Amino acid sequence: MATFLKKESTILSIAIVVALAAITSGPLEASVTLEAVPEQSTAPASFPSPASVPSNRIVRIDGSSSMDKVNEALKRGFEKQYPGAKVEITRRGSDLALQSLLAGKIDLAAIGRPLTPQEKAQGLVLVPVAREKIAIVVGPDSAFKGGLTFVQFAQMFRGQITNWSQVGGPSAAIRFIDRPDGSDTRRIFRATFSWWK
Incomplete structure (x- = not known):
């Protein structure tokens, strides 16, 4: 899973990603399994966190519902680190979130899929924050009890x-x-x- 930023994002938008990194050893770790980003992926960049942000600042996040736990942990950590600042989270899906990010309507797009070449060409930058596994499940009432390749x-x-x-x-x-x-x-x-x- 990843958060995407426009290249010209403000330091505040970048700071919210940093705020997430600062809290991953706390409540987030208990609710979401975080794993290292695969070797073939770009390593996450590190950004300096600002000393303060305006107390009335609202950071807007939109994206996939698969990012709910990460986004909620990010919200708690950012609002704790920057009292008076608020984080608003919506879950309209990855495509709409990326469109809103490009249009300047939100600050972060939290999506759980790779960035397409077309999206990269529009100036979006990947900032990996978590990785989760996908499971294929056979229902408990199924007569099939074997394994599949x-x-x-x-x-x-x-x-x-x-x-x-x-x-x-x-x-x-x-x-x-x-x-x-x-x-x-x-x-x-x-x-x-x-x-x-």
């Missing part, structure tokens, strides 16, 4: 495997409950796994 799962998703008997389970139709096409989870699969496409 990534290839088998991809074949199921593409409609090449339609019955549990094709992967060693009982004869029963496979039903998917899936995220919408535009969701961050779906985009991560497409960007990460070549077999997903």
Whole structure:
């Protein structure tokens, strides 16, 4: 997961990301599993935190609901570090958040998907703040109790495997409950796994 900034962001916008880093050893650590950013990703930049911000300053964050716990921890930490400042959080999804960021309507876009080449070309910069895992789950009432390979799962998703008997389970139709096409989870699969496409 990442927060995105426009290159010309103010030091205050950058400070809110720094405020998150300052509190990750506290309450955030207990509620969100934070892992190191993958080696192939750009390492997070470090920014100096300002000594103060105006007491009436409002920092606006929009993005994916998958960033809720991170955003709430960021809000608590920033408002504690800068008394009188407020953080407003909305959850309109990654695409709308990035559009709002580019239009100057928000200060930070907190999204849980990679930045596209087109978005990078518009001046957005990645600041990694967390990484979470995606799980594929079989319902508790399913007669299938085995394991699946990534290839088998991809074949199921593409409609090449339609019955549990094709992967060693009982004869029963496979039903998917899936995220919408535009969701961050779906985009991560497409960007990460070549077999997903």
